[in-house]
Amino acid sequence: MNLFERLLHRRLCNEQPVDGGAAPAASEPAPTAGDNPTPAGAPAAKEGDTPQPGTEGDKPAGEKPADEKKPDGDKPAEKKEDDKPEGAPEKYEFQTAEGVELDTEALKDFEPVARELNLSNEQAQKLVDAYPKILAGVQQRQAEAWQKQTEDWAAEVKAxxxxxxxxxxxxxxxxxxxxxxxxxxxxxxxxxxxxxxxxxxxxxxxxxxxxxxxxxxxxxxxxxxxxxxxxxxxxx
Structure with missing residues (x-):
């Protein structure tokens, strides 16, 4: 083998890769370790691009933090001790049916309760109207109970x-x-x-x-x- 054949044989051996693939061109440098080439088909990132909002970890725009304090205007108004109930009038005025007299002693106990319950004059009047009926029912039941008691006594004497x-x-x-x-x-x-x-x-x-x-x-x-x-x- 002459000198020319030896040079040609050496060149062919150097350009042929071990796995049988095509050897790179002599003018293209081989890739070095640490390079991260862009995958085929992926768009190349343009210079100056910034991440878009709405990605994972980002909060939606306009959402307020949960612990954000409410403005002072949202606080309910504090009730003062001297505030008067809205429903209770300054003075209760009750009407009675003809021939019926109000129980003044009972009203002394009733009016503070009606005011505490914030009853209007109309609401309190309904209770005043119902009082005689309730009282009559109580008295009727008491009379019936006493009548039964006296009858039981008479039966006890006979026996x-x-x-x-x-x-x-x-x-x-x-x-x-x-x-x-x-x-x-x-x-x-x-x-x-x-x-x-x-x-x-x-x-x-x-x-x-x-x-x-x-x-x-x-x-x-x-x-x-x-x-x-x-x-x-x-x-x-």
């Missing part, structure tokens, strides 16, 4: 082993005799009206007085051997 049963007629005769002797017309009316005359304890007391009157006799003087009214009523 009493000492003065009731077969002895009832004689016991009531004795009680009537004592009652007529010691009571007054006012007391009779009161006991009959209220129903207290049916109380078992009162009936038994008058039965004992009537029995003492029929057995020993009774005078209002100091005759020997005879009992006075005080002795019959209260004992020795």
């Amino acid at each position: 009493d082993k000492e003065i009731g049963g077969d002895k009832l007629t004689g016991s009531l005769s004795k009680a009537q005799r004592a009652f007529d002797s010691f009571s007054t017309p006012e007391l009779k009316e009161y006991l009959n009206t209220t129903g207290l005359g049916n109380h078992p304890g009162l009936v038994k007391m008058f039965v004992k007085i009537g029995s003492a009157m029929s057995e020993d006799g009774m005078v209002t003087g100091n005759n020997a051997g005879q009992r006075s009214a005080a002795e019959v009523l209260y004992g020795n």
